[in-house]
Amino acid sequence: MRTDAQIKQDILDELAFQPNINETQIGVVVKDGIVTLTGLFFSYALKIAVVQIIEKIEGVKAIAEGIKIGYLSNLNKTDTEIANAAINAMEWNDSVPNDKVIVEVDNGWITLLGELEWAYQKDAVRQIAENLSGVKGVTNSITLNQFALQPEDIKEKITKAFKRSALVDALSITVETTRHAVKLTGNVQSVTEKKEAEKVAFNALGVYAVQNELRVDH
Template sequence: MTGVVDVREDQRIQRDVLAQLAWDAQLQPNEIGVRVDQGVVTLTGFVDGAARSWAATRSAQRVEGVRAVADEIEVRLPGTPGRTDAEVALAASRALEWDSFVPAERLDVTVANGWLMLRGEVEFGWQRRAAEGELRRLDGVRGLTNLIEVRPPAAAVADRLRRDVQRALMRTLGAERVTVEVDGDTLVLAGVVRSWWEREQVERVAWSAPGVRAVHDQILVGG
């Protein structure tokens, strides 16, 4: 009987993921294929930019019951001449400069065949995430590797950091099932949340804490 229940649940997840993808204005109808096996979603198909692939993955992660997402979507830039690597690099530099929360002068972007390599240092984890988010949306980007290091201006006090993050999680999500431990300047998150969206929000809160250089996310997505 369990096998029948699993199959029905996978079918339900597949329908919900397809509906979520169709609802997402960043994606074109019927350009993404969806397979589901025991809650693991595999996305296939072709899109014209890394931003669309990223959007599809994020949409699938928001669906209840999804345990993991395998992104097998292929990025195929349009056949007409698109941006050169030099043009993508220039657009990336300008995007970072226009974002007043990102220290563009401390970051370096290189581009090869539409793939961005992002290096440098920032003081806060949310700046690292913001820089990546800005560049993923650019036309002509096939993918991105984020090698930015987080170097806090001051060392965090472990007990206070743990309390502050736990309180922030309670305010935003009421996340009683998430535990926070501190190892030097690294936060270790554990526990179980109901959805990938909740997991993402927990990680966002953790990266926003002053003094955090790294976040080890061991949170599971379950019921």
């Protein structure tokens, strides 16, 4: 089992290795495999990138991030500018149906509303919003309206998808389905595998919600 000191050093080394990240802006504390982050960034997208990098470090069980988003005066955007930029970006993205998403912006925080058919569309909208200049955070409240499927059919599709994945150990995960909701239990080897399992389940046809109770086992 890796020590907290080893995990922290790997995190610092990996952040220093990234050309677009100033590791001196980030405070890192590791206790029992749980990473707590603090600091100030001038990009919400960069904050997301840091979290994704740390999730891949061996030994990390969870991340509690307290990174704040601030702005240089020449990069500050009004809510109207952010909303217009979001709408324009979505119109240029083939994954997002036109006129299906409502964008609300309050003090730099985007709330996404509307109804889509597929989880990948919902995820695409979130990624578009996260990468916009001036954004402080994103709440994705888009709902899914898919075809009616029986719970056992949904479970079978997810289980087969796990078996096809090179990143997920299908034998270590139990899938339970109730109507359009999925519950995942069992043990996985990393936070990355846990998130990948949730992503696979969420992208299955007929799934509206995923309760991810997978435990990271080291």
